Amino acid sequence: MVNMIPIFVILLSTLLISSHGNAVESPLCGGRVFVENAIVIEAPVHEDCHWDIHTQEDRILVITALSGNLKEAQEFLTIHDGSGKDSPILIVENQKTHERSRKDLPEAVYTTQSTASIRFKKAPTSNLQLKIQKAVDCPFNLGGESQCGRVVDEVSCYCATFTKRNHASQTTYCTDHNMKLVTLESDEKEQAIYAAWSTEYWFWTSLTDTKEEGRWLWESTNTNLYPGYANWCPKNPSDSGGNEDCMDMEWGCWNDLPCSNTQDAICQAIP
Structure with a gap:
């Protein structure tokens, strides 16, 4: 001692x-x-x-x-x-x-x-x-059509990109800027992101069940969704059409969509 x-x-x-x-x-x-x-x-x-x-x-x-x-x-x-x-x-x-x-x-x-x-x-x-x-260092933007800030706390950084890309391309975009596609571990974090960018945008997150149907995984941290915080919209995840394997945050809740859809995205960097 x-x-x-x-x-x-x-x-x-x-x-x-x-x-x-x-x-x-x-x-x-x-x-x-x-x-x-x-x-x-x-x-x-x-x-x-x-x-x-x-x-x-x-x-x-x-x-x-x-x-x-x-x-x-x-x-x-x-x-x-x-x-x-x-x-x-x-x-x-x-x-x-x-x-x-x-x-x-x-x-x-x-x-x-x-x-x-x-x-x-x-x-x-x-x-x-x-x-x-x-x-983490926080850039002031990631190029055109992006905004960054200390959105959640003073040590982490979040950047929104408003150039629409499919899920794989947004994942690569974040990685290319030394960040990762966002994870949502709590309501407080999700609400802080909405406070910065409102619920009007549809943002890709890193949550997918591409590896195993029904097993939702935060790819950025390689952690399972359950047990954990979730905020699915009513009747979601629906897997409509059998290929809705990626999750986006929209209108204040989560929806599963085809990963080929083009959406905005949130990148995050955490110490």
Whole structure:
């Protein structure tokens, strides 16, 4: 059992681990830490405290304030995009907002790479906690006829494409942009997508029963639909004509259709 000393780093959803994957003690002031999912650090009582933060190489970091105001916190600290000595400073006011991002997400700064450094110039006058999470990069669009945003939370990314393609082509389109066709594991997630793009569009999802009739599978995560959240429209899935093996979300519920139909689609990227 690791001997916990006065806590300036609080574990949030995972153990704070070193670059070698071993659990480590929370340092009193600063240090190098690896973010598996999320951590929380408290502002130190010392000045000149320096944290080097890193996560897996194909992900970025997002920093928000759990207590206090991130914009006001810039009086006490700087957040650098990278861990190098000359890494640029990230400023809340300079962060661009995606067209379809939720408006109720907390103030945040995003890195452009998998490393960041947080340098406290002086100790805050009030309690300040910073939440640091692993996130995916989110493009502002995937070319023409598309919209992207932090639709569900601050770490994931969703892009709608309004160029109609069949199911296989939309799957390839998402993959070509380092994303996957959307999965819907909860009503909250589905409603967040509808809030961004309304129920008027018909979007392909990754749910199909092409491998085995009646066995619906989220192809993007290779998980079975049942047991799990489902929102089929009345009398669906119907398999009308015997070839309705792909699911789209339409008018607020799910319908099975032939995979050869051409529809819009939602791509997702999740840490």
